[in-house]
Amino acid sequence: MEPSIRRLKFSSDNTFHAAVRRRVATHLRETGRRERDCFEMYLKTALIFASFVATYVLLVFVASAWWQAAALGATLGLCVVAIGFNVMHDASHGAYSERPALNRLMVLSLDLVGGSSYFWHWKHVVFHHTFVNVAGYDTDINLAGLGRLTPHHPRASIHRWQHWYVWVLYAVMALKWHLYDDFRLVLTGRIGPHTVAPPRGRDLAIFVGGKVTFWTIAFVVPLLLHPFWVVASVYVLTAAVTGIVLGTVFQLAHCVEHADFPLDHSPGHIDNAWAIHQVETTVDFARASSLATHLLGGLNYQIEHHLFPRLCHVNYRAIAPIVELTCAEFGVRYKHNPTVLAALRSHYRWLRHMGAAPATG
Numbered sequence: 001m002e003p004s005i006r007r008l009k010f011s012s013d014n015t016f017h018a019a020v021r022r023r024v025a026t027h028l029r030e031t032g033r034r035e036r037d038c039f040e041m042y043l044k045t046a047l048i049f050a051s052f053v054a055t056y057v058l059l060v061f062v063a064s065a066w067w068q069a070a071a072l073g074a075t076l077g078l079c080v081v082a083i084g085f086n087v088m089h090d091a092s093h094g095a096y097s098e099r100p101a102l103n104r105l106m107v108l109s110l111d112l113v114g115g116s117s118y119f120w121h122w123k124h125v126v127f128h129h130t131f132v133n134v135a136g137y138d139t140d141i142n143l144a145g146l147g148r149l150t151p152h153h154p155r156a157s158i159h160r161w162q163h164w165y166v167w168v169l170y171a172v173m174a175l176k177w178h179l180y181d182d183f184r185l186v187l188t189g190r191i192g193p194h195t196v197a198p199p200r201g202r203d204l205a206i207f208v209g210g211k212v213t214f215w216t217i218a219f220v221v222p223l224l225l226h227p228f229w230v231v232a233s234v235y236v237l238t239a240a241v242t243g244i245v246l247g248t249v250f251q252l253a254h255c256v257e258h259a260d261f262p263l264d265h266s267p268g269h270i271d272n273a274w275a276i277h278q279v280e281t282t283v284d285f286a287r288a289s290s291l292a293t294h295l296l297g298g299l300n301y302q303i304e305h306h307l308f309p310r311l312c313h314v315n316y317r318a319i320a321p322i323v324e325l326t327c328a329e330f331g332v333r334y335k336h337n338p339t340v341l342a343a344l345r346s347h348y349r350w351l352r353h354m355g356a357a358p359a360t361g
């Protein structure tokens with residue numbers, strides 16, 4: 001398979017981008033905030049990994065009743081999500097540390113919990129971040145025909161129920177990722193309309209080492225101590241919790257009302273400048289909640305994340321008012337939902353709207 005990446009050209013007017021970058025840089029300098037290598041981030045990393053290890057040890061070596069296993073399995077799923085949102089995601093963007101080696105080390109946490117940092121780089125850092133919400137380019141809005149997230153995908157009659165069943169798709173997402181997706185990718189390299197080169201050398205060693213490590217901790221060690229059906233049940237529960245939280249949170253910023261879904265009207269060209277495209281395809285949520293910001297690794301500030309992907313997420317809250325003001329000044333639409341619940345309801349309404357049959361007559 002030959003690598004082939006679909007590319008888009010954005011308008012070259014970078015006035016807004018230059019202004020927002022300049023103002024945020026000035027603010028960070030004047031307030032003495034570190035862009036990366038932030039103390040809060042190191043503390044969070046230690047707490048999250050300690051929770052992950054403690055929960056795993058209790059689940060595999062201590063739990064003796066079904067309800068203990070269920071509670072610990074669900075908690076382990078949340079720990080995996082916390083690693084993904086807080087540590088791996090920042091590191092994959094080079095936002096964790098100034099030192100590339102530390103970013104490369106922290107991103108391996110994804111391989112530890114069953115994903116592949118190699119394919120995440122392509123799927124998220126390259127295809128999603130460059131082509132947000134553009135049908136035929138951004139693979140995050142492609143649910144393989146089972147769901148319709150953009151007005152530019154064809155509607156099927158099953159989609160009228162998608163606001164009810166899409167949560168099940170999210171729930172099986174992590175399971176499918178662990179057991180199928182990465183293995184298919186290593187063989188075909190196909191991510192939506194793009195084909196990427198298979199991992200080689202160091203990347204291949206990490207891919208194989210990651211899979212061996214994950215399968216050992218997820219299946220081999222538990223199977224030495226517990227019956228198959230117990231291990232399988234707890235695994236499905238853990239993966240379902242991971243999938244539903246992961247799937248939902250990533251959709252709350254882009255697949256909601258007020259997010260744009262631009263098209264390349266002339267093929268390969270987007271009318272807007274790249275930075276304006278990032279803002280108008282994204283909707284922040286729960287900006288006033290420190291709890292949401294910490295638990296979600298700043299994914300509630302996705303406008304700021306998309307404009308400043310190499311800035312550690314602990315800074316997003318401080319720069320959001322500057323971004324919002326600059327957007328107002330340049331006539332760029334900046335939208336946010338006030339709470340997590342409001343964002344969830346907006347995602348639900350968007351799914352219902354996208355699945356509904358068009359009015360006739």
Ligand SMILES: [Zn+2]
Nearest residue numbers: 093124129305
């Ligand atoms: Zn990202």
